[in-house]
Amino acid sequence: xxxxxxxxxxxxxxxxxxxxxxxxxxxxxxxxxxxxxxxxxxxxxxxxxxxxxxxxxxxxxxxxxxxxxxxxxxxxxxxxxxxxxxxxxxxxxxxxxxxxxxxxxxxxxxxxxxxxxxxxxxxxxxxxxxxxxxxxxxxxxxxxxxxxxxxxxxxxxxxxxxxxxxxxxxxxxxxxxxxxxxxxxxxxxxxxxxxxxxxxxxxxxxxxxxxxxxxxxxxxxxxxxxxxxxxxxxxxxxxxxxxxxxxxxxxxxxxxxxxxxxxxxxxxxxxxxxxxxxxxxxxxxxxxxxxxxxxxxxxxxxxxxxxxxxxxxxxxxxxxxxxxxxxxxxxxxxxxxxxxxxxxxxxxxxxxxxxxxxxxxxxxxxxxxxxxxxxxxxxxxxxxxxxxxxxxxxxxxxxxxxxxxxxxxxxxxxxxxxxxxxxxxxxx
Numbered sequence: 001x002x003x004x005x006x007x008x009x010x011x012x013x014x015x016x017x018x019x020x021x022x023x024x025x026x027x028x029x030x031x032x033x034x035x036x037x038x039x040x041x042x043x044x045x046x047x048x049x050x051x052x053x054x055x056x057x058x059x060x061x062x063x064x065x066x067x068x069x070x071x072x073x074x075x076x077x078x079x080x081x082x083x084x085x086x087x088x089x090x091x092x093x094x095x096x097x098x099x100x101x102x103x104x105x106x107x108x109x110x111x112x113x114x115x116x117x118x119x120x121x122x123x124x125x126x127x128x129x130x131x132x133x134x135x136x137x138x139x140x141x142x143x144x145x146x147x148x149x150x151x152x153x154x155x156x157x158x159x160x161x162x163x164x165x166x167x168x169x170x171x172x173x174x175x176x177x178x179x180x181x182x183x184x185x186x187x188x189x190x191x192x193x194x195x196x197x198x199x200x201x202x203x204x205x206x207x208x209x210x211x212x213x214x215x216x217x218x219x220x221x222x223x224x225x226x227x228x229x230x231x232x233x234x235x236x237x238x239x240x241x242x243x244x245x246x247x248x249x250x251x252x253x254x255x256x257x258x259x260x261x262x263x264x265x266x267x268x269x270x271x272x273x274x275x276x277x278x279x280x281x282x283x284x285x286x287x288x289x290x291x292x293x294x295x296x297x298x299x300x301x302x303x304x305x306x307x308x309x310x311x312x313x314x315x316x317x318x319x320x321x322x323x324x325x326x327x328x329x330x331x332x333x334x335x336x337x338x339x340x341x342x343x344x345x346x347x348x349x350x351x352x353x354x355x356x357x358x359x360x361x362x363x364x365x366x367x368x369x370x371x372x373x374x375x376x377x378x379x380x381x382x383x384x385x386x387x388x389x390x391x392x393x394x395x396x397x398x399x400x401x402x403x404x405x406x407x408x409x410x411x412x413x414x415x416x417x418x419x420x421x422x423x424x425x426x427x428x
Contacts, residue, residue: 015060016043016138017220019067021114024135027071032135032163038074042067111136111220112227119191120166121184127162130155132195137217139202147198149336149371185233192228193242196221197298200246205373212257212406222246229285241289241298247282248305251275263410267314279309297333300325304341319349340377352384372401376411383418392418 016039023035042063056062118132130148133139139147144155203217225243228234255269286302304325311317326342346354379394392415399411 015063017111017114017136018060019064020135020138021111022064023067023071024114024117032166034074035071036135038067038071041070045070112224115192115195115224116185116188118162118195119188121187122165122168123162124158124165125191127158127165128191129194129198130158131162132191133198134159136195137199137202143202146371147202151370182233189228189233189236189238193238193298196224196228197242199224200249204249212261212263212404213253215253218246218250218253222250237289237292237294238296238298240285240291241296241302244282244286244289245298245302245305247278247285248302248309251278251282251309257406261406261409263406266308269314271313274309282306282309295332297329300329300332304329317348319345323349336374337371340374343381344377347381347384352381370401372398372407374398375401376414379414383414388418 019039019042020032020035023038024032027035045066046059046063050056050059115132115136118135119128123131130144133144133147134141141152141155141159145152148155200218200221203214203219203221222243225239225246229239229243251274252266252269254275255271255273256264258264282302282305286306289299289302304322307318307322307325323342323345326338326345330338330342343354375394375398379391379398382388382394383391395411395415395418399408399415402408402411
């Protein structure tokens with residue numbers, strides 16, 4: 001990854017949250033907007049400088065020092081915020097940012113600290129995940145909207161509301177970043193897990209760009225989950241189940257993408273290419289998740305993923321068991337996407353004619369009309385019933401909503417099979 005633009009894009013995804021977390025620790029959560037602007041300015045400066053002078057030996061350290069210096073320069077111009085300078089000056093004495101992960105009796109990892117800050121009780125519940133995905137993961141408003149199945153405007157309102165609440169609470173740095181009582185951490189854990197889950201999901205199912213899988217996002221999600229599991233507040237069945245889920249899905253990454261970057265459907269994947277060490281790790285986490293009486297969505301989703309892993313071939317998949325699990329998931333965590341997954345399972349179990357009937361039961365107001373996967377599945381069900389015109393309409397709608405290159409190429413291939421001559425579909 002020597003080309004500067006590609007490297008800056010990598011660091012934007014991989015280091016954005018770390019840089020924001022470190023600077024926020026110095027400047028305070030009331031300066032989140034300022035910190036985000038500084039980090040983005042550092043990344044822009046990296047693109048310009050690295051293109052002329054080449055990539056430095058320590059890109060992460062260069063980005064940190066540049067962001068810190070930009071913050072210092074800006075604060076010097078704002079006398080009202082001069083009190084923040086001593087903390088940054090103290091940081092400036094260090095040659096590199098404190099980004100190394102450590103987990104002792106407190107949350108020592110800076111991104112994980114910031115994640116718990118974003119899930120603070122002062123932030124409205126519906127805003128916590130959106131704020132964390134923006135500040136920790138560097139997701140755009142559009143990406144967050146797709147992840148949460150809502151609109152861009154709604155996401156922007158949630159983020160602004162969260163920042164306003166943190167400012168209004170006038171939280172001090174000690175209150176925010178020092179480890180709160182265990183009871184407060186446990187109260188925030190559900191929201192923290194939701195962010196980690198969505199971070200992994202966005203890596204698994206990229207909605208824009210040229211890469212069908214963002215392994216760096218998935219790796220960061222697994223790292224955060226492992227760190228949670230290593231600390232008393234996170235050593236709980238829900239975290240173990242989420243880790244099992246991520247391992248089972250991660251095991252299939254190599255087989256999910258063909259050499260040219262095309263998506264390979266589960267039924268066509270070479271199972272010998274699955275990473276069985278990941279499967280074994282997932283089994284270990286899954287065994288730990290069985291402790292106690294708690295049943296979360298992560299338990300059920302991990303169980304579905306395990307059913308796919310344990311089937312020797314696609315034909316051997318226990319669709320009855322998967323349909324039952326999807327029904328449970330739909331009950332304990334209602335979501336149109338869970339209804340969609342149950343529909344797929346029942347279509348394999350009872351035949352494709354069961355699919356449209358199942359989807360008809362989903363209330364129109366709950367249908368994620370902006371989610372391309374919904375329309376892609378509807379198209380597949382119609383196609384298997386021989387209803388090619390309906391399939392083509394659904395796949396065209398999915399194509400209209402999709403920006404990821406691999407997904408668009410996959411949909412174009414499906415559209416081509418709807419045409420009697422087998423030719424390419426007409427331009428959109």
